Amino acid sequence: MNNHEIDYKIYGDDMQFVEIELDPDETAIAEAGALMMMDDGIELETIFGDGSQRGFMGKLFGAGKRLVTGESLFMTAFTNRVAGKKHVSFAAPYPGKIIPMDLSLLGGKIICQKDAFLCAAKGVSVGVEFQRKLGTGFFGGEGFIMEKLEGDGLTFVHAGGTMKEVNLEAGQMIRIDTGCLVAMTPDVSYEIEFVKGVKTALFGGEGLFFATLRGPGSVWVQSLPFSRLASRVFSAMPGVPGGSRDEGSVLGGLFDFIDGK
Structure with a gap:
């Protein structure tokens, strides 16, 4: 094994942390x-890239890949000294939810959305996976670039x-909202499908495209993409057209009248 062997425990239900x-x-x-x-005795060090490369050029290339995905050039290493x-x-x-993934049981590689990675054992490489198909890149929800975790x-x-x-058999296919895809094994076929029917596409409320995933392989799906959560929070903010103001307050209507709203 090239990666460090670590033990862990996940705490919590909806606001989780991993120890x-x-x-x-x-x-x-x-x-x-x-x-x-962290406990006393653990040394914190800022590293260039993800720490899996050796040599200056390897570290520079690794950091460049992280920059392409929109992440920081640096990561933090925590070592028990x-x-x-x-x-x-x-x-x-x-x-x-925080999901542990043993890459040795997943063929040594998974492809995930750009902000899915949280932490890992040292030696895991955080790289870039480019979408080769034009339609998937434009309409797949994650653009042309996704994260690749190897090790x-x-x-x-x-x-x-x-x-x-979701474990897909060979030829088995599922359709999901493009924003709900979290991760998949590299042997899964990922394509974009236009929603059939003009009325459904325009008024169905599910967007114009589905992500079509075909096995064999494994797919991880989330119920609440961060973009959807952020959109709901933003739409409920005071001052936003259609948003709420003084929600739940008996005096909310009076304040609106005084303010001329």
């Missing part, structure tokens, strides 16, 4: 800002709401 147990000299990597807490087991915890950025260790991804893993 990783590190043996001496074991390291976990995480996105900047994911840290929740003392004797005995130590713990470090990473929190989910918004309500949802043979544990990685943790996060998505909104509840997550479901």
Whole structure:
């Protein structure tokens, strides 16, 4: 195994965090800002790229791939520098689920949405997966670029709401909302399908396109994409056309009258 072997425990239900147990000299990597807490004796180090490359050019290339996906050039490494087991915890950025994925059991690679990666054992490579089909790139919800996680260790991804893993047999196909795709194994065929029927497309409320996924392989689907959550929050903000103001307040209507609204 090239990756560090780490143990973990996930806490919580909707606002989860993962606690990783590190043996001496074991390291976990995480996105900047994911840290929740850590024991004394763990050394924190900012690294260029994801830490899986060696040499200056390898590190530069790895950092460049992260820049293309919209992520920071740097990640943070957490290493246990003392004797005995130590713990470090990473929190989910918004309500949802943290899913552990053992890459050694998934063919050494998964493809996921750009903001799904949370943390991993050191040695996991965080790279770029380009969509080769024009329609998928334009209308697939994630654009032409998705994240690629490679290695043979544990990685943790996060998505909104509840997550479901769907195992597809050879030739089996499912259609999902383009924003609900979290991750998939590389052997899954990913295409975009236009919603049939003008009336359904314009007034159905489900958008103009479906993501069509065909097996064999595994697919992870989320019930609440962050874009949908953000859209609902924004539409309910005061001052936004159609938004709410002083919701639940008996005096809300009086304040609106005084303000001339």
